[in-house]
Amino acid sequence: MLFRPIGAAGQRKIAASRVAIVGCGALGSYQAMALARAGVGELLIIDRDYVEESNLQRQSLFTEQDARDGMPKAVAAKTHLASANSAVSIRGVVADLNADNASEMLDGVDVVLDGTDNFETRYLLNDLSILKRFPWIYGAAVGSYGVTMTVLPGEGPCLACIFPSAPAGLQPNCDTDGILSATASAIASIQVAEGLKILSGNVAALHRKLITVDLWENRFQAVNPGLAGASCRACQLREFSYLKTNGSLAVRLCGRNSVQVHGGRQALDFSALERKLASHGTVRFNAHVMKFIVAPYEMTIFPDGRAIIKGTEDPGEARRLYARFVGPPSQ
């Protein structure tokens, strides 16, 4: 409130706002921490993954205990942030944001911050933002390089204007290329500042640039992204191809030797599943997640039936394992 451009009136707007963070890794951890402490009204944290020890170098919300417990990131984030600011209503949603659920999940949000690690989900967010007219703030970081842009539907270019298809250099392999934690928090900081400008009614202060940084090569650039592309698929032709269900029910996860398999759309009974699996391997579970180790595979199973299967990069093999141990996956 003491910062004049926000002031008491801006803070009241922030406190009445709904913000979604999609992906709670390096960028999302920082965004969630900063926005909870800034006192947004509702904070929705959507993430499909669980905490691993190798995340801790940059994902500042999580602890070694979260990694030992294999806690879903959305649950761990909510738990830690609730004790940072109890006035914020925080929802941690353990889910894969996709064409089937995105519209409902992001209904009524004032702004979305990108914490994802893939262009598929970013194009989905971009399509939905244009259709439903909410702003979203693109951000990506790999190695020491980071990039961010704020997308205001109807004003200036969208992500698909700038990158009609996923740029090769920005399809990172986060776990093999590594990431400098300072770069992730620099990009996330810019995203948070932009978010607070939008929420507090200071749209005129937005940077309106495509910002890139390389904190190791010491390069800082802010280029004018120009006007919306006249033939942009998304914002001009309004072909929202990423809002159509693509049917990819088993997908390889970037650099993880893992495949995500979608479940049968009904809630799993972990106790019953444990009885079924106990003779095949090691099983442990809590209210949020089940770990089933059957060498050389490690299956992380969520209550909604989704699973991340480590030890293979072959979607077909992952679906066969899922069918054998959990049940028939989604058709």
Ligand SMILES: [Zn+2]
């Ligand atoms: Zn566009």
